[in-house]
Each structure stands twice: as C-alpha cells, then as structure tokens.
Amino acid sequence: MKTRSTSSRDDGSGGDHPLYRFRLFVAGDEPNSHQARATLERLCATRLPDRCELVVVDVFADYQTAIEHRIIVVPTLLIESPPPVRTIIGSLDDEAQLLAALGLSEGGKRP
Amino acid sequence: MERKRKRSPTVAARQPLAPPAPATSIAKAPTFVRGLDEILEGGLPRGRTTVVNGASGSGKTLFGLEFLYRGALHGEPGIFIGFEEPPEQVRQNVATLGWDLPALEEQNRLLLLDARLKPETLRSGSFSLKGLLAIAAGKSRAMGARRIVLDALEVALRLFDTPQQVRSELHALNDWLHAAGLTTILTFRPSLRGEALIYEDFFESMGDCIIALDARVTEQISTRRLRVVKYRGSGFGRNEYPYVISPTGLRVAAITSVGLRHKPLGEKISTGNAQLDGLLDGGYRRASCILLAGLPGTGKTTLAATFVASACARGERVLYIGFEESEAAMIHNVTSTGIALQPHVEAGRLAFLTQYPEALGAEEHFMATLDRIEAFSPQHVVVDAISACYRMGGKQAAFEYLMRLLNACKEKGITILLLNQLSGVTSYMEISGNEISSMVDTAIFLNHQFSLGETNRVFQVLKSRGSRHSNQKREYRITDHGFVVEDVYLGEGDVLTGAARQRQEQRDRLEAQRLAHEIEAKELELKRLRLAQEQMQQARAQRAILTHPEKSGAPPSAGEPRP
Numbered sequence: 154m155k156t157r158s159t160s161s162r163d164d165g166s167g168g169d170h171p172l173y174r175f176r177l178f179v180a181g182d183e184p185n186s187h188q189a190r191a192t193l194e195r196l197c198a199t200r201l202p203d204r205c206e207l208v209v210v211d212v213f214a215d216y217q218t219a220i221e222h223r224i225i226v227v228p229t230l231l232i233e234s235p236p237p238v239r240t241i242i243g244s245l246d247d248e249a250q251l252l253a254a255l256g257l258s259e260g261g262k263r264p
Numbered sequence: 265m266e267r268k269r270k271r272s273p274t275v276a277a278r279q280p281l282a283p284p285a286p287a288t289s290i291a292k293a294p295t296f297v298r299g300l301d302e303i304l305e306g307g308l309p310r311g312r313t314t315v316v317n318g319a320s321g322s323g324k325t326l327f328g329l330e331f332l333y334r335g336a337l338h339g340e341p342g343i344f345i346g347f348e349e350p351p352e353q354v355r356q357n358v359a360t361l362g363w364d365l366p367a368l369e370e371q372n373r374l375l376l377l378d379a380r381l382k383p384e385t386l387r388s389g390s391f392s393l394k395g396l397l398a399i400a401a402g403k404s405r406a407m408g409a410r411r412i413v414l415d416a417l418e419v420a421l422r423l424f425d426t427p428q429q430v431r432s433e434l435h436a437l438n439d440w441l442h443a444a445g446l447t448t449i450l451t452f453r454p455s456l457r458g459e460a461l462i463y464e465d466f467f468e469s470m471g472d473c474i475i476a477l478d479a480r481v482t483e484q485i486s487t488r489r490l491r492v493v494k495y496r497g498s499g500f501g502r503n504e505y506p507y508v509i510s511p512t513g514l515r516v517a518a519i520t521s522v523g524l525r526h527k528p529l530g531e532k533i534s535t536g537n538a539q540l541d542g543l544l545d546g547g548y549r550r551a552s553c554i555l556l557a558g559l560p561g562t563g564k565t566t567l568a569a570t571f572v573a574s575a576c577a578r579g580e581r582v583l584y585i586g587f588e589e590s591e592a593a594m595i596h597n598v599t600s601t602g603i604a605l606q607p608h609v610e611a612g613r614l615a616f617l618t619q620y621p622e623a624l625g626a627e628e629h630f631m632a633t634l635d636r637i638e639a640f641s642p643q644h645v646v647v648d649a650i651s652a653c654y655r656m657g658g659k660q661a662a663f664e665y666l667m668r669l670l671n672a673c674k675e676k677g678i679t680i681l682l683l684n685q686l687s688g689v690t691s692y693m694e695i696s697g698n699e700i701s702s703m704v705d706t707a708i709f710l711n712h713q714f715s716l717g718e719t720n721r722v723f724q725v726l727k728s729r730g731s732r733h734s735n736q737k738r739e740y741r742i743t744d745h746g747f748v749v750e751d752v753y754l755g756e757g758d759v760l761t762g763a764a765r766q767r768q769e770q771r772d773r774l775e776a777q778r779l780a781h782e783i784e785a786k787e788l789e790l791k792r793l794r795l796a797q798e799q800m801q802q803a804r805a806q807r808a809i810l811t812h813p814e815k816s817g818a819p820p821s822a823g824e825p826r827p
Binding site: 178185219220227229239244246250 | 381386387388389390391394398399423
C-alpha cells in the first residue's frame with residue numbers, strides 16, 4: 154500500500170528543501186497504526202508540503218518487506234531520507250518529539 | 265495436528281513399574297533431543313507452548329534450536345525468532361555441532377528471524393509486537409511451519425513499560441500461536457534481581473509445559489540440570505536430570521536416581537578364578553554390582569583382569585573404564601600375572617575408556633560413559649577406580665556419576681565391577697565406597713595382613729547378595745599365573761597366613777604323624793594281643809589233651825553216680 158501524499162517537487166538532492174522519505178509499517182487499521190499514520194499524514198500536509206513521500210506498509214499484507222526491514226513492532230516509522238536512516242517506533246503521539254527527530258523543531262525550518 | 269500421541273517403544277517397554285499414562289493422553293511433538301523425550305513421555309505438548317527458562321549459558325537457545333533443527337529433519341518446518349542473537353551468530357554456533365542450518369533454510373524448512381531491535385531506535389507512543397506476529401504468521405503459512413521458537417522473549421518484552429502492556433502482548437502472542445497450531449518454545453532468562461518477575465508469571469501461565477535449565481559451577485566443574493516443572497495433561501520424569509552439550513547436540517541423561525527398572529540379577533558367571541568361584545557359590549551374578557575394595561597393591565586390578573579375561577574368553581564384551589592408568593599401562597601391568605588382555609582388545613571384545621577424572625565434570629563423564637556403553641553394548645563394565653571419581657568435582661559429583669552409572673548398568677542388565685582404592689583406614693563405609701553400598705551386590709575386601717614379620721594378602725567376601733558364600737578370610741597370592749587362593753587354615757578365630765600358616769601346617773603334619781604312629785602302635789598292640797590270644801588257646805588245648813587223654817567216650821568222672 155503506497156500513499157504519496159504529494160509528489161516530489163524537486164530531485165530530492167537536498168539543499169534548503171530536502172525531500173523527506175518515510176516508510177511506515179502498520180498492522181491494518183489497529184489504533185496505534187491508525188494514529189501514527191494520521192499524525193504522519195498531517196505532518197506531511199502541514200509542515201512538509203510538496204517535499205514528503207510516505208510509503209505505508211501493512212505488515213499483514215506484505216510481511217516480506219517487513220522482514221527485509223527487520224520490523225518487530227508496529228507502528229514503525231523509517232525515515233529513509235534525508236540520511237542517516239532513523240527508526241521511530243510507536244503511535245507518534247508526541248508530535249514535538251517527532252519534529253525534533255526530523256529536525257523540524259524550529260517552525261518548519263531546518264536547524 | 266491432533267495426532268494420537270505415540271509413546272516411543274523404549275519408554276513403553278521400560279516402564280512396568282511407572283504409573284500408567286493418563287487415559288486422555290495429549291498429542292506430543294518429539295524433541296528428538298537425546299534422552300529428553302523419555303522424560304517428557306514422548307515430547308512437548310503438540311500445538312501448545314512450552315516455556316524453557318535458564319540463566320545465560322544454560323543452553324536454552326540451543327534447546328530451542330535443536331527442537332527446530334531435528335524437527336525440520338523429521339519433516340516439521342520451524343521458525344526461530346531470536347531477540348538477542350543475530351542469525352549469523354546462531355548459524356556459526358551450531359555449525360560446530362555439525363548442524364547445517366543454511367541447507368535447511370534454503371529448503372524452506374527452517375527460518376531464522378532476526379528480531380533484535382535496532383539500537384538507534386527512538387520511541388514515541390504505544391506500539392505492539394504485531395509486526396513480528398505478522399511476519400511469523402506470513403512465513404509460517406508459506407513454509408507450512410509446525411514449530412516455532414521465541415528465544416529470549418524477555419528482551420522484547422522489556423520494550424513495554426507496564427505489566428498491562430506485557431500481558432496484552434503475551435495474550436496476543438498466545439492467541440496467535442494457538443490459532444496457528446504451532447508447537448512453541450518460549451525461552452527466557454529469569455532476572456537475577458527479580459525486576460522481571462511480572463512477565464515471568466505470565467510466561468509460566470502461558471506454558472502447558474515448563475522446563476527449567478540450571479547450570480552452575482561447583483568446585484570449578486560445571487554441572488547442568490534439567491527439570492520439568494510442570495506438564496499439563498501428561499506424566500513426566502520428576503527428577504533433576506543432568507544434561508550436557510555433547511559434540512552433536514544436547515544430551516539429557518534420562519536415568520532415574522531411584523532405580524525402578526532394574527533387571528533382576530542373572531545367572532552365575534565365573535570370576536575367572538575357580539577357587540573364588542567356589543567361595544562365591546559359583547561366581548558373580550550377571551547384572552550385579554561387584555565391589556573390589558582394597559589398599560593399593562592388593563591386587564584389585566589383577567582380580568578384575570582375571571574376570572575380564574574369562575568373560576572375553578566366553579566371547580562376551582567388556583568395557584574397562586580407567587581413571588588411573590592408560591590402556592597400555594593397564595594391559596602391560598597384568599601381563600606379569602599371566603593375564604593376556606591384548607588379544608581380547610584386538611578381537612573387539614575388550615574396550616577401554618580411559619580419562620582423567622579432572623578433565624570433565626561428572627555429567628560429561630557420565631554421558632561419555634553412557635555413549636560408550638550404548639555404542640559398544642558390553643555385558644560387563646569395570647570401573648578402575650571409583651576412588652578416583654572424587655576428582656570429578658568432589659564427593660557429590662562422584663556419587664552422582666556412580667549412582668547414574670550403576671543405574672544405567674542395572675537397567676541394561678550389565679554386570680559392573682567397581683574397584684575401590686582404600687587409603688588405609690578401613691571402615692565399612694570406605695570399603696563399600698561413596699555411599700553406594702546399597703547398590704552393591706557382592707563386596708570383596710582385599711587386605712594386607714601382618715603377622716610374624718611378614719605381610720600377606722587376605723581377602724574376604726563381605727557380602728554376596730542372593731547366594732551362599734563363605735565369609736572366611738582367605739589368603740591369596742598374586743603369581744605369574746594369576747590370582748591364587750590358598751587353602752584355608754583357621755587359627756584362633758582368624759585365618760593364618762604366611763609363616764604362621766606354615767607353622768600351623770607343620771604342627772598339623774606332626775600331629776598327623778603322631779596320630780599315624782599312634783595308630784601303628786595300636787595296630788601292633790592289637791596284633792600282639794591277637795597273637796597272645798592264639799597262643800593261649802593253643803596252650804589250653806594242649807593241656808586239655810594231656811590231662812584227659814581218654815576224653816572221648818569215657819565216663820565223666822569216677823565220683824559220678826552210674827545208672
């Protein structure tokens with residue numbers, strides 16, 4: 154299951170407006186997965202318009218991809234770009250924490 | 265998968281005294297771990313969860329892997345989920361046991377899943393183990409898995425903050441495992457400080473079968489024990505069983521410490537020495553335990569070798585377990601007493617198992633011995649000497665090694681000859697050795713006896729169960745043609761040896777001579793008396809003729825009245 158919230162505007166090479174690539178592993182529509190997905194989609198829409206690519210993987214539908222990425226718990230968010238790859242597990246309740254991890258703490262600008 | 269539980273024929277055949285299996289016996293999945301299925305009366309509960317706990321180094325990962333590896337070889341694909349060790353390490357660890365996991369993985373009969381959380385992982389909010397469940401479920405369907413192992417599950421559970429979360433994760437896991445019908449092993453390491461008790465309780469309630477592995481080091485020798493703590497719906501061996509990591513995998517000694525399955529003692533067999541056979545009313549008994557105890561140099565090994573040679577000459581097999589000497593030294597030493605063992609070795613009737621007692625722990629020693637016994641299937645086993653067993657790690661280790669060996673031999677109907685080297689003070693406890701006296705059927709005590717400035721050798725049969733035997737002390741010599749028992753001479757309530765015996769013999773000879781002379785004298789006297797009697801009779805006859813010449817027909821006397 155792929156969701157491209159917005160098509161990428163540039164080539165993703167970085168600069169002032171890097172492309173964010175997210176891969177979110179969920180388990181169907183169970184509450185934690187639902188919440189994580191909602192949080193991430195909102196963030197993409199509000200903070201990263203036009204520079205966010207979100208791929209959602211339902212582990213029950215595609216366990217092979219889950220194996221490849223060594224997924225144990227869901228939801229698991231992989232921030233594949235910009236590097237380095239980071240992993241965040243959980244329902245992403247704390248948006249501030251997520252923003253910090255993305256380096257977006259300061260009003261949408263990169264530090 | 266609800267196959268009828270099959271009891272292995274060995275278990276069925278060996279349990280005449282064990283309580284009968286419950287009528288509603290549950291389906292079992294054999295572990296194929298040597299010795300374990302006997303204890304579990306067939307295997308782990310099929311389609312159910314078994315919890316294996318043990319400290320690090322106790323072999324619980326190996327336990328799980330062997331269950332999968334052997335299961336896969338027997339047509340039951342399996343999944344290993346490792347929360348602690350990366351698959352590459354797992355493969356390497358067991359490659360030394362000769363297990364080719366990659367081959368099974370290629371054939372889709374085994375899957376090693378890396379379930380370690382990446383170290384740089386951040387946490388934000390709630391999550392569950394459903395990712396893992398989804399992978400396991402998908403893979404399990406694809407492979408047709410029948411078995412699954414979750415190794416070091418407590419590592420994953422540490423991710424959760426509250427007991428409620430842990431409980432709910434375990435419930436979800438349990439529900440899925442049940443639904444999938446997988447035979448499961450969960451392993452976990454009990455916490456040392458009790459901090460993880462929360463999920464230990466959950467674990468235990470999830471397990472239909474709980475097995476505790478205990479590894480400890482005492483007197484610098486490691487000992488490993490396996491215990492089945494519970495087994496819902498099934499009987500099981502309730503002892504602590506020693507286990508080792510053998511060169512091919514785990515090995516559990518399914519030997520009870522209370523021998524209920526002992527074979528009865530068999531017929532008499534020669535000790536190899538006709539005189540000793542006489543004293544024992546025919547010899548040792550088959551399947552019995554014979555103890556030869558004595559000070560160094562009293563000829564225990566010679567007496568044992570005498571028996572070995574005679575058993576081998578009958579075409580029987582003997583395993584000689586040597587803790588004191590090498591095979592070559594032992595064979596050479598008894599050659600001087602005219603006992604040739606080398607031909608028996610060459611003919612494959614005599615095998616040696618020589619080891620330093622210190623080299624291994626009691627369990628490893630016992631397993632090595634049992635392996636050898638099973639491979640060679642001897643009729644007789646000699647242990648030279650049980651006194652050396654203390655060096656396996658103390659008195660308890662020696663006792664356990666011997667008890668298990670004795671039980672194994674008694675269950676297999678093997679005659680076992682124990683040599684015990686005494687240190688000097690000879691209490692009966694020491695003679696009988698290692699508190700195993702109740703197991704000993706025949707005890708022979710070899711000793712030095714000092715008298716009249718010499719040392720001689722005497723032996724005494726202290727006990728011989730189920731047969732008449734002489735309990736006299738007897739002198740013996742070790743000669744260049746073996747063990748020679750001297751004829752008995754009783755002195756003042758004790759056997760006479762050496763010079764004292766010779767003096768007694770001389771005394772006896774003189775006495776016999778005196779008696780012989782006496783008889784001769786009596787006979788002469790008798791002859792003389794007979795002669796004298798004859799002479800008297802003759803003389804009387806002569807006198808009668810002279811005084812009555814007309815005796816015949818003549819009237820009696822002049823004074824008699826006539827008719």
